[in-house]
Amino acid sequence: MLRTRSTAAAFVAAALGGLVLMPAPSQAAAGSVHLYKIYYDSPGTDRRSNASLNAEYVQIRNTTSGAVSLKGWTLTDASNHKYVFGTFTLGKGKTVTVRTGKGTNTATNRYQGRAAYVWNNDKDTATLKKASGARADTCSYNSTKADYKMC
Structure with missing residues (x-):
């Protein structure tokens, strides 16, 4: 009898342990709003033209x-x-693209309205924060060998 109870207790403990380790389906499929891509070195010479400024951008993706x-x-x-x-x-x-220069905001493009570049051509860090101030995501790059970083 004692042996049966011990075996049953071990089985229940192992079963519960397995359940605790498995994520709930809603957590596994929750997704996030996160930084997706930073295009930090716009093509051509940096002359601060609006077209060049808008070729520098950050993309944010919603996978929720x-x-x-x-x-x-x-x-x-x-x-x-x-x-x-x-x-x-x-x-x-x-996905929404946040461009550095000026333009008309749409569902896929937002514009910062700046007349100067934001993202350094060698290294920088992008931080996305929620309205509450909580950090949603960060993405850093440290390279002059590429023009963009996939986050």
Whole structure:
């Protein structure tokens, strides 16, 4: 009898241990809003033309199961150049490109409206924060051998 109880207790403990280690389906499929790509060295000579400024950008991707409001979220570099999202919702599975220069905001492109470059051509760090101030993601690069970084 004692042997049966011990075996049963060991079986229950092992079964519960296995359940504790397995992530819940909602956690595994939750996804995130994260930095996807930084194109930090726009093509050609850096002459601060609007076309050149807009060829420098950061892409943010939503891999969650629903749309996410980015209102109040911030994107900053290591020197604290800050872009703050106004009213904007990033759809499920969608990517938005935040360009440095000027332009008309759309569902796929947002513009910082700057007249100077933000992202250093050799090294920098992008930080994406939620409206609450909590960090959502960071992505750093340290290279002059490429023009962009996949995060």
